[in-house]
Amino acid sequence: MKNCKIHKNDKVMIMVGREKGKIGKVLKLFPKTNRVLVEGANKVKRHSKGNPYKREAGGIKEQESPVHLSNISVxxxxxxxxxxxxxxxxxxxxxxxxxxxxxxxxxxxAKK
Ligand SMILES: [Zn+2]
Incomplete structure (x- = not known):
């Protein structure tokens, strides 16, 4: 990630929005969009119809969605x-x- 000082497993704080002040661990980096997935932050509800063939139940699932780097701080x-x-x-x-x-x-x- 260009100029990115954030690594996976870093602790970051959400700096804006309704979750301001929330701290979570970086789960995943998205270098192309300058976003990171933060554990427990920016959760969105996704409606799922379920899949009877895969025995998946329908309903509302909460899932983290990536947060832009400018909105977080290490x-x-x-x-x-x-x-x-x-x-x-x-x-x-x-x-x-x-x-x-x-x-x-x-x-x-310490690791490169
Ligand atoms: Zn310090």
């Missing part, structure tokens, strides 16, 4: 606040993400 594991992420190089060749609020290295950024 939550720092250390200071537990929504923050901006920067990059820095440690040990001369290891690039890591860090929290711009507390300057701590983000967990999960």
């Amino acid at each position: 939550v720092c594991d250390v200071c537990t606040k929504p923050t901006r992420i920067g990059y820095k190089v440690i040990d001369t060749d290891k690039k890591v993400r860090f929290c711009k609020k507390c300057n701590e290295i983000m967990i999960g950024s």
Whole structure:
């Protein structure tokens, strides 16, 4: 994802809309549309007629739908606040993400 600092399994906070302040885990990235699927956020109801051949029951199913990157913010594991992420190089060749609020290295950024 171009210029995207959000990784899968990151904790993010919804910054706008009716779910503002809600925190969830990133389940999936959609690089082409700059959207991410956030666990438990932006749920939409889908009506389903069911499928008797597959033994699926009909009814209303709730499903997460992807949220645009501009509507979310990464939550720092250390200071537990929504923050901006920067990059820095440690040990001369290891690039890591860090929290711009507390300057701590983000967990999960050690792997490339
Ligand atoms: Zn922090």
